[in-house]
Amino acid sequence: MHIHKAVITAAAPGQNRLPLQQLVDRFGEEKTALQLVLEECWSSGIEDVCVIISPGDESAFIAATGRHDGNVTFITQDKPLGYANALLIAKNFVGDSPFLHLVGDHLFLSDREQTCASQLLEVAANSGCTVSAVQSTRENNLPYFGILNGRPIANQNGLFEVENVCEKPTPTFAEQSLVTPGLRSGHYLGFFGLHVLTNQVLKILEELPETKGSRKTTLSDALNALPSREKYLAFQVQGHRCNLGVKYGLLRAQLAIGLSGQDRDKILTELVDLLANRPQGGSER
Numbered sequence: 001m002h003i004h005k006a007v008i009t010a011a012a013p014g015q016n017r018l019p020l021q022q023l024v025d026r027f028g029e030e031k032t033a034l035q036l037v038l039e040e041c042w043s044s045g046i047e048d049v050c051v052i053i054s055p056g057d058e059s060a061f062i063a064a065t066g067r068h069d070g071n072v073t074f075i076t077q078d079k080p081l082g083y084a085n086a087l088l089i090a091k092n093f094v095g096d097s098p099f100l101h102l103v104g105d106h107l108f109l110s111d112r113e114q115t116c117a118s119q120l121l122e123v124a125a126n127s128g129c130t131v132s133a134v135q136s137t138r139e140n141n142l143p144y145f146g147i148l149n150g151r152p153i154a155n156q157n158g159l160f161e162v163e164n165v166c167e168k169p170t171p172t173f174a175e176q177s178l179v180t181p182g183l184r185s186g187h188y189l190g191f192f193g194l195h196v197l198t199n200q201v202l203k204i205l206e207e208l209p210e211t212k213g214s215r216k217t218t219l220s221d222a223l224n225a226l227p228s229r230e231k232y233l234a235f236q237v238q239g240h241r242c243n244l245g246v247k248y249g250l251l252r253a254q255l256a257i258g259l260s261g262q263d264r265d266k267i268l269t270e271l272v273d274l275l276a277n278r279p280q281g282g283s284e285r
Contacts, residue, residue, distance in 0.1 A: 001047070001098055001125045001127075001196075002044070002101060002125070002126045003045075003097070003098055003124065003125070003183065003196060004046060004047045004048065004097075004123055005047070005049070005050070005094050005097065005099045005100070005101060006041045006046045006050070006100040006101070006102060007045065007049075007050045007051075007052065007087065007090040007093065007094065007100070007101050007105055008034075008037060008038075008041075008049060008050045008052070008101075008102045008103070008104045009052045009053045009083065009086045009087065009101070009102075009104055010034070010051055010052060010053055010057075010061070010104030010105070011052050011053050011054045011076075011077040011079075011086055012055075012086075014079050014126070015104075015105045015244075015245050016053065016054045016057060018033060018105045018244045018245060018250075019032065019033045019061070019105065020032055020033070020060055020061070020064045021033050021039065021062065021077055021244070021250055022179050023036065023107075023253065023254050023257060024254065024257070024258065025251070025257060025261065026056070026157055026260055026261030026262065027261060027262055028261070028262060029135055029199070030064065030264055031066060031210055032065075033104075033105075033244060033253075034051075034061065034064045034065060034104065034204075035064065035065065035066045035068070035176065036107055036214075037102055037104060038065060038068050038070075038072065038109075038121060039104075039109060040108055040115055040117045041058045041070070041100065041102070041117065041164065042068065042069040042070050043117065043118060044100070044115055044117035044118040044120075044121050045118075045121070046068050046070065046100060046117075047069060047071065047257070048070060048073070048193075049071070049072050049073070050070045050072075050073045050074075050075055050090050050093040050094075051072060051073070051074050051075070051087055051104070052075055052076075052077050052086045052087075052090060053074055053075070053076055053077070054076070054077060054080075054107060055076050055077075055078060056217075057065040057076075058074050058076065059275075060180055061074055061184045062074070064081065073093060075090065075093065076159075077089055079096050079214070081105065081210060081257070082126075082209075082210070082216030082217060082218065083217075083218045083219055084205045084208065084215075084216065084217040084218060084219060084221070084222065085216075086170065087101070087197075087201075087202065087205060087219060088202060088205055088206065089184035090144050090225065091202055094199075094202075094231070095098065095109050095271070096197055096199045096250035097199070098101060098124070098130075098197060099196070099197060100117060100120075100195070100196055101194070101195040101196070101197050101219075102117070102120065102193060102194055103193040103221040105244045105245040105249075106192075106193035106242060106243055106244065106252050107224070107226055107240055107241070107242040107244065107257070108192070108193065108194065108237075108239060108242075108261055109240055109242065109256055109257065110237075110238065110239040110243075111238045111239050111240070112238050114133055116192070116194060116217050116237045116238075116239040117122035117194060117196075119133075119187075119192050119235070119237050119238060119239070120133045120237060120238045122196075123159065123233070123235045124222070126169070127231070127233055128234070129193070129198065129230060129232060129233060130195070130196060130197055130198045130200070130201055130223075130226060130230070130231075130232045131196045131232075131233045131234070131235050132162070132179070132191060132192070132194075132195045132196075132223065132232075132233075132235070133146070133191070133192035133194035133195065133234075133235055133236075133237045134160075134189040134190060134191060134192055134234045134235065134236055135187050135189075135190055135192050135236065135237065135240060135241060136183055136184070136187045136189065136190075136191070136235070136236070137187060137189075137190030138186060138187055139171050139174065139186045139188070141170060141190065142169055142170070142188070142190075143168050144168065144170060144243060144245075144246060145168065145191050145243075146166070146167045146168070146190070146191040146218070146219070146220040146223075147161050147165070147166055147167075147168075147169050147174055147178050147188045147189065147190050147191070148160075148163075148164060148165040148166075148178065148180075148189050148223070148234055149162075149163055149178040149180045149188070149189065150162040150163050150180055150189065150234050151163065151179070151181070152180075152181060152221065153233075154184055155274075158233055158235060158236035158238075158282065159236075160189065160233065160234040161227075161231070161232075162179060162223070162226075162227055162231060162232045162233060162234050163227060164177055164224060165220045165223040165224040166178060166220060166224065167220035167221070169205075169216045174188055184199040189234055189236070191220075191238055192241050193241050193243075194237070195219070196282065198230070200226065200229055200230055200259075201219075201222050201223065201226060204219070204222040204226065204229070205222045208221055208222060208225075218256060226251075227282065238262065242256055242257075249266065255267070258267070
């Protein structure tokens, strides 16, 4: 399986400005979140990237790409019809070929020299099927992620054959239906924000209604139907995701990036100094 295209979704209302935010990378260089996501693509050998954006955002996103090593195409999602619709908009761009999908409000930090996207693409190339990157996720974070469960594959560390997928499940449902053997109690396999998707996933999305009850159809709905049609795997990436869309998400992402880079000691010193000089108790009168 050769994958040379990627699709980044960045049109969600309330989150479409997150990829434009400025951060400092591991080497002390100022970059937008979008640049960091694009670098994740180029580092894994991706040649062409499509970014799904909201109306009126194109000039800001073009400016936010900065210097880059490949071809970037912007496609506008004219109406806020949800995640599934955003992926379907990219159908002509990807054609019938499998592609890498990244969410635009996440950043990815590898624990290895190999990037998170490269790790995932290697597994997908060897498996020849849809593969979702996952991370062990605590129960208190269930409201933020798609969650799946699966059977560990023998002699394949961190690889699972997916059984069920649910978008942002309740703790009760997760405990009843989404437990994966081998994880700590209260932990589940949560989406990492990286997927390698085959054409079959887009076909399922086309078949699904635009809404499911009171919510719009999501990628999780299609992935939940996928195991009945073809092999679908989950891979526990050696790294961690930074969700920019949660409270203090940008702050946590910047700290995580900084503490993994060349200025780690300086940042730790600043944090210690900040904590040491923090006022204790209530303000004096």
